[in-house]
Amino acid sequence: METESNSIRVTGWTKATPSEAVERLEAYIKQRGSCKGFYRHFDSLYMDFHFVSAEVADQVKADLDRKRVIEGINVKCIIIEGKNVQKRNELEAKMKKYLDEQSKVDQREFIIQLRSMILEHPQDAFQLLQMYPQIGYAINHFMQNMQK
Incomplete structure (x- = not known):
């Protein structure tokens, strides 16, 4: 399953103490991919891992889903939405609200200025479009509204 998130949550249960289980899981996952950070939660025995890319997260998740038992620990793995994905979704929602409030005249004026x-x-x-990909979203939104 392809995703945009580079983060997974691994939940485990075992007879070992939580700290031992977490340390074993941590070592196993760090061997599998380019892990750039993680968060441990000993009480609930879960760890959130953040990888350098969504592809690496998908590969590690697929590996864990196939094996199900790692170092004597039963594991379950889910993809969690990374902070970047959440932030982008929030920005797109705010922008959509703002764009919907713009009149057709304002939308056309924006397109004319951008074209110029x-x-x-x-x-x-x-360079502006590279720095602010939301502009592309705005153009697409305006063009769809103009066709209605």
Whole structure:
């Protein structure tokens, strides 16, 4: 299952003490992928791992799902939404609300100004779009509204 999240939550249960189980899981997962951070919760015996990419998280999750028992620990693994995904979703929701409040005249004016900037300063426009991908979302939203 392809996802945009680079984070997984691993829950385990065993007869070993929580600290031993968590240490074993941590060592196992760090061997499997490029883990860039994690959070331990001893009482509930779960760990959140954050990897360098969503692909690595998917590979580690698939590996854990296949094995189900790691170092004597029964494990269950789920993908959790990373902070970047949450932040992007929140920003898109705010932007959608803002864009919906704009009049058709304002939307057309925005498109005209952006088109003018692209024609006069293509490198600046390209850099602006790279820095603020939300602009592409805004253009798409405006174009859909104009077609209605």
